[in-house]
Amino acid sequence: MKFTKTLMATTALTMVAAAAGADDHMADELTIVSWGGAYSNSQQKAYHDPYMEKTGINIINDESSPEAVAKLRAMNEADNITWDVVDVVAADAIRLCDEGLAMEIDPDEHLADAPDGTSAEDDFGDLLVSDCFIPQIVYSTTAAYRPDLLPDGAPEPTSICAMFDTETYPGKRTLEKRPINNMEWALICDGVAKDDVYDVLATEEGQDQALAKLDTIKDDVIWWGAAAEPPQFLADGEVIMGTSYNGRWFSAIEEQDQPFEMLWDAQVFDLDGWIIPEGLPEDRLNRALDFIMFATDTQRLADQAAYISYGPARESSAPLVGKHAELGIEMGPHMPTAPENSENIFVYNYGFWADYRDDIDAKFQAWLAQ
Amino acid sequence: MAALTPIYQKPFWLVALSVGAFGGFFGLVVGTANGNGLLGLVVGALLMIALAWGYLNLLKNEGNARGITLAIGAVAGFSLGGLPGGIIGAIFGAVGGWLIYWVHEGRYRAFLPPYLTWFQVLWHYGFRVICALIFIFLITPILVVLPLSFNAENFFTFTPEMLRFDPEGYSLKHYRDFFSNSDWQRSFKNSLIIAPIATIISVSLGTLAAIGLSQAHVPGRRAIMAILISPMIVPLIISATGMFFFYSQIGNWMEGTLGLDKTFVGYVKVILAHAVLGIPFVIITVTATLVGFDRSLTRAAANMGADPVTTFFRVQMPLILPGVISGGLFAFITSFDEVVVVLFVGSASQKTLPWQMFTGLREQISPTILAVATILVAISIVLLTTVELLRRRSERLRGMSPG
Numbered sequence: 001m002k003f004t005k006t007l008m009a010t011t012a013l014t015m016v017a018a019a020a021g022a023d024d025h026m027a028d029e030l031t032i033v034s035w036g037g038a039y040s041n042s043q044q045k046a047y048h049d050p051y052m053e054k055t056g057i058n059i060i061n062d063e064s065s066p067e068a069v070a071k072l073r074a075m076n077e078a079d080n081i082t083w084d085v086v087d088v089v090a091a092d093a094i095r096l097c098d099e100g101l102a103m104e105i106d107p108d109e110h111l112a113d114a115p116d117g118t119s120a121e122d123d124f125g126d127l128l129v130s131d132c133f134i135p136q137i138v139y140s141t142t143a144a145y146r147p148d149l150l151p152d153g154a155p156e157p158t159s160i161c162a163m164f165d166t167e168t169y170p171g172k173r174t175l176e177k178r179p180i181n182n183m184e185w186a187l188i189c190d191g192v193a194k195d196d197v198y199d200v201l202a203t204e205e206g207q208d209q210a211l212a213k214l215d216t217i218k219d220d221v222i223w224w225g226a227a228a229e230p231p232q233f234l235a236d237g238e239v240i241m242g243t244s245y246n247g248r249w250f251s252a253i254e255e256q257d258q259p260f261e262m263l264w265d266a267q268v269f270d271l272d273g274w275i276i277p278e279g280l281p282e283d284r285l286n287r288a289l290d291f292i293m294f295a296t297d298t299q300r301l302a303d304q305a306a307y308i309s310y311g312p313a314r315e316s317s318a319p320l321v322g323k324h325a326e327l328g329i330e331m332g333p334h335m336p337t338a339p340e341n342s343e344n345i346f347v348y349n350y351g352f353w354a355d356y357r358d359d360i361d362a363k364f365q366a367w368l369a370q
Numbered sequence: 371m372a373a374l375t376p377i378y379q380k381p382f383w384l385v386a387l388s389v390g391a392f393g394g395f396f397g398l399v400v401g402t403a404n405g406n407g408l409l410g411l412v413v414g415a416l417l418m419i420a421l422a423w424g425y426l427n428l429l430k431n432e433g434n435a436r437g438i439t440l441a442i443g444a445v446a447g448f449s450l451g452g453l454p455g456g457i458i459g460a461i462f463g464a465v466g467g468w469l470i471y472w473v474h475e476g477r478y479r480a481f482l483p484p485y486l487t488w489f490q491v492l493w494h495y496g497f498r499v500i501c502a503l504i505f506i507f508l509i510t511p512i513l514v515v516l517p518l519s520f521n522a523e524n525f526f527t528f529t530p531e532m533l534r535f536d537p538e539g540y541s542l543k544h545y546r547d548f549f550s551n552s553d554w555q556r557s558f559k560n561s562l563i564i565a566p567i568a569t570i571i572s573v574s575l576g577t578l579a580a581i582g583l584s585q586a587h588v589p590g591r592r593a594i595m596a597i598l599i600s601p602m603i604v605p606l607i608i609s610a611t612g613m614f615f616f617y618s619q620i621g622n623w624m625e626g627t628l629g630l631d632k633t634f635v636g637y638v639k640v641i642l643a644h645a646v647l648g649i650p651f652v653i654i655t656v657t658a659t660l661v662g663f664d665r666s667l668t669r670a671a672a673n674m675g676a677d678p679v680t681t682f683f684r685v686q687m688p689l690i691l692p693g694v695i696s697g698g699l700f701a702f703i704t705s706f707d708e709v710v711v712v713l714f715v716g717s718a719s720q721k722t723l724p725w726q727m728f729t730g731l732r733e734q735i736s737p738t739i740l741a742v743a744t745i746l747v748a749i750s751i752v753l754l755t756t757v758e759l760l761r762r763r764s765e766r767l768r769g770m771s772p773g
Contacts, residue, residue: 035733063732063733077615078614082718228734
């Protein structure tokens with residue numbers, strides 16, 4: 001039977017080809033988990049490519065950071081940890097550290113000193129918010145708007161409270177589908193002083209007050225889950241303003257030429273960085289530590305800022321931040337930490353959200369479903 | 371086809387009703403797009419009725435009338451929506467002009483049997499309209515993806531340039547990105563490794579199981595069948611969670627005790643998981659084909675001295691091949707489209723195309739996904755066509771099919 005023979009020959013060929021294909025990956029590997037998009041791209045260029053060139057180790061990207069906590073728990077339970085280095089926000093790092101899922105790092109032993117001899121611990125300073133967390137960047141959650149979609153005669157928004165002012169700025173806006181940041185902004189725009197926000201938010205009445213303020217714009221809000229959505233909504237003209245990470249806005253405005261304007265008012269700083277999962281076998285652990293040492297030194301952190309507008313976490317990296325690698329524009333003024341952008345910042349309280357997150361999350365979700 | 375029924379002119383109210391409905395519907399769509407649906411509906415209906423009345427009573431020349439309607443549609447569309455609007459308007463005008471005479475002359479009856487009542491005639495055409503609407507409903511989401519994948523911008527948006535058919539608005543950059551980006555290439559390669567091997571395993575095991583289970587003497591065959599088909603019925607997320615823990619243990623054993631390479635073990639796990647998902651499809655299609663298989667052929671083969679293996683490959687297999695192939699296709703598509711199980715069982719080295727598309731959608735919303743989707747649609751069409759042609763050819767060679 002000719003056909004049967006052809007079939008079997010194809011089968012054999014596929015097997016051989018597949019085995020050959022699989023062979024390529026069998027060199028030394030490092031699986032690095034991150035967020036994808038423009039952010040992973042900046043890491044690829046600033047850290048991964050030079051590291052692969054230097055060591056010959058093959059880096060595999062896994063864009064699973066959004067579910068890193070849940071997946072690390074499952075991997076730990078199944079005793080099957082497939083990740084070597086994981087990029088998470090500071091709050092997740094604190095949780096993972098508390099649960100014993102992330103390895104404790106000794107800054108003096110595992111991290112490189114600054115070129116001028118300052119110890120890593122002093123160079124990162126206050127940003128070392130957890131024993132397991134190696135800070136990488138300072139980013140901010142902030143607002144942007146489309147000037148061309150504002151009604152005629154409306155002044156350019158200068159305050160985050162424009163988000164809650166549907167009379168002057170009618171139209172849809174997009175906010176992240178979680179209470180963090182939204183609750184704080186709602187209170188600020190409801191007349192609560194910045195310093196009192198977390199005291200108020202700790203009370204039942206304060207939480208209700210924030211939700212009541214959000215209730216006034218609920219019909220006008222499109223809630224986003226992934227940070228890539230707000231630029232898409234704004235580009236489509238589906239919304240007139242929204243919040244996202246400052247790097248996403250930078251990429252849309254400067255790299256994609258979208259007609260957006262930044263609204264830095266009341267931007268919320270947050271940290272993002274690496275953790276190493278607990279319980280890696282010896283050889284993989286050494287590779288992960290070697291990568292961390294390389295990727296978080298002064299020069300590498302400054303390099304990343306050439307691809308995305310997030311501030312490097314080391315003090316010694318700041319003077320080295322230069323121009324965008326492809327566009328050639330100065331990156332300094334686009335950093336969330338630049339003086340003209342940080343005139344009015346809001347400081348995120350890790351301790352508060354670690355304690356209250358579950359309660360307020362439940363309340364917020366119930367309010368959303370009403 | 372010759373006309374079945376003599377036709378005669380219809381009263382004007384019928385023409386007015388049909389073309390009014392047609393114009394009204396189109397007017398409603400245009401009106402809604404421009405902010406006033408009701409006004410559009412009324413204007414569209416009245417315009418079409420007025421045109422019909424004018425043509426039938428004053429102009430009395432069908433060719434001219436249809437030309438004029440087409441021109442009016444094109445000009446009106448162009449003034450509202452530029453070149454694309456003009457084209458849509460011209461199509462509308464052409465159809466409208468044709469409709470006026472089609473109804474007026476009673477041509478719609480010409481090819482239908484003369485004994486049909488007016489309701490049956492209405493249903494005859496209404497049925498076709500409903501079918502067309504369902505078809506549009508099914509195919510539009512896929513068709514929308516095609517032009518967007520040529521977007522010159524990095525967003526899922528029809529830009530003004532695209533709507534004007536300006537070449538500036540189109541580009542192949544998302545296709546270039548797919549072919550040059552190492553993440554996409556790696557995941558494409560992984561899909562091409564995993565899906566065929568998983569298919570081969572599913573087809574071999576599934577065919578054997580179907581043949582075995584079709585023997586009357588197998589005890590408990592219904593229960594066995596139910597268990598084998600269960601991966602298709604159990605919600606995927608449940609199977610995936612179970613598989614994650616199950617294959618983690620197997621993987622640890624293979625790495626620890628057998629000392630196999632981590633990446634290789636990763637592939638084995640994903641391939642086995644996908645094979646499990648594909649087996650039910652093969653069993654079902656092959657079982658269905660076996661119903662029409664004549665058992666006396668195997669007895670005849672045995673009678674002539676062929677052993678069971680020879681009988682299988684030379685008698686049974688060729689006859690049930692169509693079922694095996696379509697089962698294999700289903701198994702292939704299952705593996706090729708699968709995202710849930712691979713997210714659980716695989717690690718990043720086994721990232722497949724659907725996984726890459728999933729993360730791409732969540733983190734980036736890049737039209738590269740649309741370019742990939744377009745390529746996959748094209749590949750699927752080519753694949754299905756080829757298999758169907760091959761199947762017909764082999765049937766024809768065997769003299770099994772009358773056509």
